Amino acid sequence: MKKILLALLLVGGFPSVQATGETDPLSKVIAGAHRPTEHKARDQYRHPGQTLEFFDVKEDMTVVEIWPGDGWYTEILAPYLKVHGKLYAAHFSADAELPYYQKSLKNYVTKLSKQPDLYGKVELTELQPPEALKIAPDDSADRILTFRNVHNWMQNGQAAAVFNAMYKALKPGGILGVVEHRGSSKKPQDFTGASGYVSEDYVIALARNAGFEFLAKSEINANSKDTKDYPEGVWTLPPSLRLKDQDREKYLEIGESDRMMIKFIKPIQAFYRAAGLSPV
Template identity: 55%
Template sequence: MRHLLMTSAVALALSGCATSHMPASTDSYALTTVTSPVQLTEYAHRDDSARARDEYRHPQQTLSFFELSPEQTVVEIWPGGGWYTDILAPYLRDQGQLIAAHWHPESPVGFFKRLRGQFEDDFLTQPELYGNIQLTVLEPPKHLTLAADNSADRVLTFRNVHNWMRNGQEQAVFNAAFAALKPGGLFGVVEHRAPNSFSREQMVDSGYVSEDYVIELATAAGFELVGRSEVNANALDNKDHPKGVWTLPPSLRLGDKDKAKYLAIGESDRMTLKFRKPECDSRTDGCQW
């Protein structure tokens, strides 16, 4: 098991995350003020390699922006190896429910199958730490049900939109997120951020997606944009790298070539967007759920 045994409860020191990669100005963004910050405690089980990425992923601030609370039902789409699961599952363990919309256990894609198996080994064998994580299957276009319709308080995805674009399934996944959410529920999206001038082909090739395109997908699914945050911005990332976003850490696709340069940049510049599924008013003809 890659997780260390949990020792004494300690506070996760995220409130002091580095801000050196934040842009000098955010005047063009409608930043949302967090009024009920998420308090992440008892995370002694997280290993050093996981904690090292807090500087770029800002989990406490990000989850606060998405207005998480411990009694909610939360869907995490394509958790991969479980970096965010390692935080979400203990947070929701006692009062809430985490649903991991993962790949199929018998996926024809070998990488998907292996990572799904590793996820089960890591997170389903320690219920005292992670609780009762429910698993659903997302492999579009065949499997597109994240959770029961109108059942989730939050649906979250971290750096996945570019993956769905490779097979032309991005709109289908956004539609599935809309279906899973309760009316009034929130869809939180963190994604590598491209300039809005990037073509779809450039986005697929580079792994960077424009904010305009993500908002277009969400709007087409029925969502309304209710907030943007620059908490995961990185002004040092110019989005022009030989191997796209994978040139930067943690992938470092070029190996030792210019490694110091890319380590100095850090992880990618990211958008952090919050969408709401509109409330259903049964008195109107427009209520379809």
């Protein structure tokens, strides 16, 4: 029995539950009419279906989405998990000092409230380090997903604290999925994350320092056209286009940034320690 449990935990949980006759529910959600046209236009860069498949997200799982912004991925995760799973959205605190954080949270809450049939089961939590770090109950999440946020935590000097919080919320055997603007491996890492680009080695080090183990990485969201040397950092590229009309066509041709995609696991030994058992 212990070996069976170990095998299930190593793959991130128990088999998914799907309705009889239902095929590819994730693709149906991604193609859904509820997603704005401008959001669907970014699928060519973000590859949401392949990304969530790489992170092995199943519709019966408990998932935490970290700093969901305007809800681009929430539009996919919430309806996908609505029936059999659970989605925590760890957004900014309502007491955040920066007006940007307050406005972002307000817009997100408004978005959820307008379509309760899709988003009514989303549970909002707070991630505002260093004070608010309880993103979900301890050892409760099958998956924690963060999309292009690591550089923000670096700018605030809170990256280590956030990785520790994610580790605490994951189940032993659960997976952390990280998507981030990938910096050049030939340049020293700017630990403030000012350009928006972060090296894979640095992300891996942050995760390992928190207790995670590296599982795998994917090139699904790679972009070889991205030279990573722009006047306004990653925000020079679309969708931000901070230089506005200056070299606009050039940056549109490059497209969105080159992105790493890495998954980590909370080691199975954590399960045995919590249960007072010895590893097999």
